[in-house]
Amino acid sequence: MQSLKFAPHLVPLVLSGEKTSTWRLFDDKDLQVDDELVFVNAVTGDEFAKARITSLTVKTLGQVTPDDYDGHEKYSSPEEALETFNKFYGGKVTLETEVKIIKFELI
Numbered sequence: 001m002q003s004l005k006f007a008p009h010l011v012p013l014v015l016s017g018e019k020t021s022t023w024r025l026f027d028d029k030d031l032q033v034d035d036e037l038v039f040v041n042a043v044t045g046d047e048f049a050k051a052r053i054t055s056l057t058v059k060t061l062g063q064v065t066p067d068d069y070d071g072h073e074k075y076s077s078p079e080e081a082l083e084t085f086n087k088f089y090g091g092k093v094t095l096e097t098e099v100k101i102i103k104f105e106l107i
Contacts (some may be wrong), residue, residue, distance in 0.1 A: 031102060
């Protein structure tokens, strides 16, 4: 079973059901609909949930629409989203970067 890491402040949002979507850039796991995943706290390494991918959309960050934010934390602007992702991915994210928008349900 593959795993996805989440920043600690997102763990309670996932567990409460408020966060039902995650965006992944530079996906090297070839994630697909119906894949079952283990969710891991990125700082502690602790597993905190298991989930199944219910839908998956691929587009560039520049193509993201307000509907894509359903179940995901919001950004005040495309610039804020870029700044946030560049912290995670070492400054190589642009509006042309491909993003996998992954909807999931806990199992």
